[in-house]
Amino acid sequence: MIAIAALWISVLLLGGGFALDRVLTGAITRNFDSGLEYVLIAMIRSSEIGPDGEVRLIQPLGDQRFLEPYSGLYWQISGGGQEPYPSRSLWERRLATSDAHDDQQLHTYDSHQFPGEELRVLERDVVLPGSKTKWRFQIAQSRETLDLQIRAVRATLIPSLGLLGLGLIALAALQTFYGLWPLRHIRRAIAAMRGGENRRVIAPLPLEVQPMVEELNALLAHNEKQAEEARLHAGNLAHALKTPLTVLVNSATSSDSELAETVRREAATMQRQVEHHLARARAVGRRGAAQARANVWESVEGVSRAVAALYPEVRLDAAGDKKLIARVERQDLDELVGNLLENAAKYGGGSIFVTIQREDGMAEILVEDDGPGISPVDRVRIFDRGVRLDTGKPGTGLGLAIVRDVAEIYGGSIGLEESEDLGGLLVRLRLPAV
Numbered sequence: 001m002i003a004i005a006a007l008w009i010s011v012l013l014l015g016g017g018f019a020l021d022r023v024l025t026g027a028i029t030r031n032f033d034s035g036l037e038y039v040l041i042a043m044i045r046s047s048e049i050g051p052d053g054e055v056r057l058i059q060p061l062g063d064q065r066f067l068e069p070y071s072g073l074y075w076q077i078s079g080g081g082q083e084p085y086p087s088r089s090l091w092e093r094r095l096a097t098s099d100a101h102d103d104q105q106l107h108t109y110d111s112h113q114f115p116g117e118e119l120r121v122l123e124r125d126v127v128l129p130g131s132k133t134k135w136r137f138q139i140a141q142s143r144e145t146l147d148l149q150i151r152a153v154r155a156t157l158i159p160s161l162g163l164l165g166l167g168l169i170a171l172a173a174l175q176t177f178y179g180l181w182p183l184r185h186i187r188r189a190i191a192a193m194r195g196g197e198n199r200r201v202i203a204p205l206p207l208e209v210q211p212m213v214e215e216l217n218a219l220l221a222h223n224e225k226q227a228e229e230a231r232l233h234a235g236n237l238a239h240a241l242k243t244p245l246t247v248l249v250n251s252a253t254s255s256d257s258e259l260a261e262t263v264r265r266e267a268a269t270m271q272r273q274v275e276h277h278l279a280r281a282r283a284v285g286r287r288g289a290a291q292a293r294a295n296v297w298e299s300v301e302g303v304s305r306a307v308a309a310l311y312p313e314v315r316l317d318a319a320g321d322k323k324l325i326a327r328v329e330r331q332d333l334d335e336l337v338g339n340l341l342e343n344a345a346k347y348g349g350g351s352i353f354v355t356i357q358r359e360d361g362m363a364e365i366l367v368e369d370d371g372p373g374i375s376p377v378d379r380v381r382i383f384d385r386g387v388r389l390d391t392g393k394p395g396t397g398l399g400l401a402i403v404r405d406v407a408e409i410y411g412g413s414i415g416l417e418e419s420e421d422l423g424g425l426l427v428r429l430r431l432p433a434v
Contacts, residue, residue, distance in 0.1 A: 004099045005172035009165055017161045024153050032146045033108055036122045039063070040106075040139040043075055044124070049131045049331060055085055069305050072117070072142035079125075082134035095121070095138050110143065112308035182209045186216075193220075229297045252276065293434050294330035296356050297322040303337045304354070311345040320356030326363040328410050333431075337365065339403050340427050344369040348424055362412070363433040367428045368419040379416040407431060 038081045043061060050056045065071035076095045078084035084094050096113045103125040111119040123138040162189045182205045189201040199211045200220060244266035271386040297320070304316050326333060349371030355366040374382060383404050404414050412431040419426040 001176045002169070002173045005176070006169045009168045009172070013161050013165045013168075017157065021154065021157060024157070025150050028149050028153065029146065029381055031142075032120065032149075033122065034091045036120065036139045036141055037106060039075070040122050040124065040137055043077075043139065044126055044137055047077065047126075047128060047135075047137070049128055053080070053081075053131065053133075054082060055128065055135055061087075072144065074119075074138075074140045076138045076140075077135055078138075079135040080131075095140055097123075097136055097138070101377070104289070111140070116148075120146060134350070182206055186213065199224075292327055293325050294328055294333045296324045296326050296365060299330060299333045299337055300354055300356065300365070303334055303341055307341045307345050310342075314345045314350055314352060315342070316345070316352045316354070318354040318356065320354075321358060322356075324358055324363050326357055326430040327434055328412075331364070332406055332410070336403050336406055336429060336431075340365070340367045341427065343400070344371070344425070344427075347371050351422060353422060359430075360434055361433055362430045365429040365431075366426060367429070368422045369424040370419075370422040371424040373423070373425045374416055382416070383414075403429070 024092045039061065043057070046057045046059050046061070047055055048058055048227070060066075061075070063073060065073040066075060066087040066089050068089055071089045074090045074095065075087045076084050076090065078097050078304035078423075084097075086094060093114065096111065101107070103123050105124070107123050109121055111121050113119065119140045120143050121138060123136055125134050125136050127134055185203050185205060186201060186209070188370040189203055191200065192198045193200070200217045205213055225304070232373075297318075300318050304318065308314070308316055328336075337364045341352065342355070344367055351370045353368045356370075357364050357366070383400050401408075407414050407429060410431055412429065417428060
């Protein structure tokens with residue numbers, strides 16, 4: 001940031017300094033030329049044609065330097081094929097003339113015709129009264145005075161702009177250093193969290209940095225929640241596997257005649273528990289993905305085909321918003337919908353109707369069947385792991401528990417109601433919508 005500011009300040013000052021130098025040197029040069037032009041006009045007004053057709057001055061010019069040889073200020077009149085009429089200051093030298101251009105208007109230029117002395121020359125062609133000859137009047141002055149004035153201006157301008165640039169760069173550096181100072185507080189706060197002194201960044205910080213601190217604290221809270229959930233899942237899984245393992249150990253040590261059946265039954269129980277906790281772990285791991293989204297209609301269609309293949313006697317219909325997108329991974333959405341449709345097909349009367357709709361920023365999936373339904377008393381108990389109301393049909397008792405846990409992980413919910421149209425159970429699954 002400091003380097004970019006220094007570069008930009010330098011470019012601006014160089015450009016501004018160059019423009020200011022052009023303006024000031026131009027003003028000094030114009031002022032210098034104005035003095036010479038005044039003398040040239042006075043010389044033209046004092047000139048007349050003599051008896052022999054030559055040019056002469058009625059009165060001498062007032063500046064004494066015209067009388068001092070090599071004084072640096074000269075005039076000359078030439079034309080008509082005659083010898084040039086010079087000022088005494090030229091001595092034996094003469095100002096160069098050229099017929100390559102017509103000086104009806106004032107012509108100003110720099111000349112190097114005298115060795116070691118650069119001249120500023122003003123000239124003009126004039127036809128005097130009583131003469132048809134075009135006379136060229138020239139005024140020349142050494143540029144030494146003009147150059148000294150320009151150097152004096154630049155000697156002031158360049159150091160001033162340099163000091164200004166250094167001051168601006170120093171100010172930019174101070175501003176950058178002061179502006180980024182709060183980040184040092186954040187670094188110290190993170191070091192304190194790593195050392196176990198604090199759990200959050202609590203130091204008061206400027207408004208510009210506060211949003212970053214809030215996001216950092218939110219990330220820490222999210223990580224803590226995930227870690228706590230991981231510990232809880234591990235504890236639940238360990239507790240769920242403890243009883244089947246105890247049964248297996250007791251059966252093995254007691255030489256139970258039904259050991260094979262016991263192993264099969266308890267292994268199936270452990271497998272269900274592992275699948276349940278793995279589903280929760282996958283949902284927790286995917287929940288943090290900001291890009292997680294799935295088309296609800298496509299998920300319902302895909303799962304419906306699979307359920308129809310398993311239960312060909314069941315009629316399954318769907319309606320609703322075909323473009324509704326839920327903030328959930330497609331694999332998890334398929335698992336949620338699959339559990340609900342499989343339960344409806346297994347325990348319903350043969351008809352299932354699915355409705356997809358948006359309600360209060362949530363994607364709602366309503367699954368209705370024409371089965372016997374569930375009493376209000378059992379609608380809460382049914383979500384407990386391993387609870388089955390109909391033990392006559394195969395199942396694990398974990399389906400609705402998995403649906404509830406995964407839905408809550410994504411910020412959704414599930415509820416059981418009575419279907420007004422089909423008379424059976426209505427399951428209302430709500431997930432955050434895009």
